[in-house]
Amino acid sequence: MSFSEKQEALVKEAWEIMKEDIPALSLYFFTQVLEIAPAAKGLFSFLKDAEEIPENNPKLKAHAIKVFKMTCEAAIQLREKGEVVVSDSTLKYLGSVHVQKGVVEPHFAVVKEGVLRTVEKGVGEKWNEEMKEAWSEAYDQLAAAILAEMNKEI
Template sequence: MGFTEKQEALVNASYEAFKQNLPGNSVLFYSFILEKAPAAKGMFSFLKDSDGVPQNNPSLQAHAEKVFGLVRDSAAQLRATGVVVLADASLGSVHVQKGVLDPHFVVVKEALLKTLKEAAGATWSDEVSNAWEVAYDGLSAAIKKAMS
């Protein structure tokens, strides 16, 4: 069974909840990443020279919004065509350049889901989580393909 209209709607609704507090949710997202993989700090230009995760950092917020937005867009692509195609072909080379490996994708996925769970609050469910997981897996597969 393909990605459903309902799954896409669940992703879109929780994405909007995420964006309602972009500054706070961005900090939360990167805090979750660094909690799980402290060495990943050097992969992000906006984290490299900071102690912890900087508050109100426009670059951090823009990157978080891009990551979550790409996953949301992946949900739309999965619903429409059943496959995720990267609009930005450079994503593969950027990830290679930063030294991203398979375990990093797992860490980001966990951080993304934890952040969304916080943002969505009472509307979070296994169904919402599953929709995001499928969309994220589609995006990460496309990025990994572009990395090879």
């Protein structure tokens, strides 16, 4: 099924709201990820030796923002071009960082669940099944592009 204008709008609408609350939502996102997969803590430089998830950590915020923003960009491309296009250099970089850090395919499902829970929390009453589907689809396509690059590396 192709990605509709409505779906693109739902993803963008959510990101616009979430942008206003990055520190709290970044923390929430990592809390969810570690609740689902506690072992993922060891992958992240800013978590592995920390007693608890650090608040306002620039690297933590950067990863959360990247995941949400790139999913939003993926939604725009899916509607415009019917596929996710990430520039070669960005994709190469993303592929190699994740392989180096020991990220494996099942982690992407964990992060997806973290993303969906965080969008739900971030948009409050605006959350609905259609918005969930739109975020799921855009994230899945982006994750597939990153995973394909990771598989080329190993």
